[in-house]
Amino acid sequence: MKNLFFAIASSALLFSCNPSGSKGTQNSWQADMKKDSSFQLVKDMATNTIKSGFNAGDGYGEVWIRDYNTFINLATQVHPHEQIKDQLLIFLKLQGPDGNIADGFVKKASLKNGTSDYYTITNVLAPDYAGHKNTVETDQETSLIQAVYKYVNASQDTSFLSTKVGNSSVKDKMENALQFLMNERYNKTYGLLWGATTVDWGDVQPEHDWGVHLDENSHIALDIYDNAMFLIALDNYIELVPEKASQWKPIRDEIATNTMKHLWDEKNQKFIPHIYINGSPFSSDFDENQIYYHGGTAIAIEANLLSKEQIKTALDKMVKNVKDSGAATIGLTIYPTYPAGSFKxxxxxxxxxxxxxxxxxxxxxxxxxxxxxxxxxxxxEQMKPMLDRVIKNKGFYEWYTKDNKPEGSGTFRGEAGVLFDAISLLEKSQG
Structure with missing residues (x-):
């Protein structure tokens, strides 16, 4: 199983299998990297950004689990562990009776009269908080499990798994979240999880002006992102709670097999965007399979679905997409895009x-x-333009336009977290 925090192999081993270099020879890129001041500068900027809070960014009042999952490693280094656990426990305290996990939460005191039409999730276990759930997504439960896993690995605080949340333990609540996905988001025909039709990992469906809630107009579909996130969460859960392996390992293996069977396009060496359960929301003359999903592919690699050769092919496709689109980095969500007017x-x-x-x-x-x-x-090579724009813009932004202009929330902690982790991994790989 691929462990998100597995120990990086020794430099000698890396170079022996690495097409980028060989033992005893330092290529110019390695020399350049060792002199690259942007590494420490961006790490320092990321550290200060994560120190300043837990909400997703300055455009968001709430703590989001899908964001928290991507900066919890660094948060564990700069915040007291009790604070880290408190944030995770609020998600578990707000967990629904069916096991579902909210997207995010705010303090009720921040709401007018303590109530809201959007923040409708409450629980007596967390009387001061209210949550919300964008139901087009199928990644809140898996993000929570991954976040708990990262916290436990970073802190070695295995006792957290036995912490009581009401009448249940943390590890029991995690299993309830997995069971919710099997009960409420599992398609028996394909043996995969479903969600609403969104773009790759996104949370906006085409049928509505906002587009974050399932209703009778939604088009149900299967995609790579939701299922790859589930695989990572299953691996994490089995590692943390090995006594449950006999129950969940067969499900993990089935999801992995069915993902590659149904969602992998062998001829084109890519994941297809969607398998539709009740029809497509897009025009019948639109060939959606021309679109390459960058984010879902990255998560599929993290889920250990692709071989080393397939990973290189994926990277080559991403680099070509960046060149063909005129974008700045492989963070490009998709290429080509959905046509104008595809989304309300x-x-x-x-x-x-x-x-x-x-x-x-x-x-x-x-x-x-x-x-x-x-x-x-x-x-x-691919990280450099990401670091350069953080430095140029003096901070972390939610996303960037095709001509590399920053957009969305500033102090975007998800970006800070993934870059800090990426820099740290690359530094460690070089000894």
Whole structure:
């Protein structure tokens, strides 16, 4: 199983299997990297950003689990562990009776009269907080499990798994979250999880002006991101709670097999965007399979679904997409984009937001996977423009336009977290 925190092999071993270099020979990229001041500068900037809070960024009042999952490693280094645990426990205290996990939470005191039509999730276990759930997604439960795993690995605080949340333990609540996905988001025909039709890892469906809630107009679909996130969460859970392996390992193996059977396009060496359960929301003359999903592919690599050769092919495709689109980095969400008018949400124009915006939040995760799979030189090359724009813009932004202009929330902690982790992995790989 691929462990998110597995120990990086020795430099000698890395160089012996690494196409980027050989033992005893330091290539120019390695020399350049060792002199690269942007590494420490961006790490310092990321540290200060994570020190300043837990909400996703200055455009968001709430703590989001999908964001928290990507900066919890650094948060564990700069915040007291009790604070880290408190944030995780609030998600578990707000967990629904069916096991579902909220997207995010705020303090009720921040709401007018303590109530809101959006923050409707409450629980007597967390009387001061209210949460919300964007139901088009199928990644809140898996993000929570991954975040707990990262905290336990970083802190070695295994006792946290036995902490009581109401009448249940943390590890029991984690299993309840996995069971929710099997009960409520599992398609028996394909043996995979489903969600609403969104762009890659996104949370905006085409049928509505906002587009974050399932309803009778939603088009149900299977995609790589949701299922790869589930695989990572299953691996994490089995490692933390090995006594449950006999129950969940067969499910993990089934999901992995079915993902490659149904979602992998062998001829084109890519994941297909969607398998539709009740029809597509897009025009019948639109060939959606021309689109390459960068983010979902990176998460599939993290889920250990692709071989080393397939990873290199994926990187080559991403680099070509960046060149062909005129974008700045492999954080490019997708290429080509969905046509203008495909989404009622006006922010989802071609190369806008999740429809082809450039997100280091996922590009940085691809960098991590390149390092872990022996492509250090390529990781350095592809990370450099991400670091350069953080320095140029004096901070971390949610996403970037095709011409590399920052957009969305500033102090975007997800970007800070994934870049810090990517830099740290690359530094460690070089000894």
């Amino acid at each position: 949400n006006k922010g989802m124009y071609p190369y806008g937001y999740q429809n082809g915006g450039d997100w280091t939040w996922f590009g940085g995760r691809m960098i991590q996977q390149l390092v872990k799979n022996g492509y250090e030189k390529e990781a350095y």
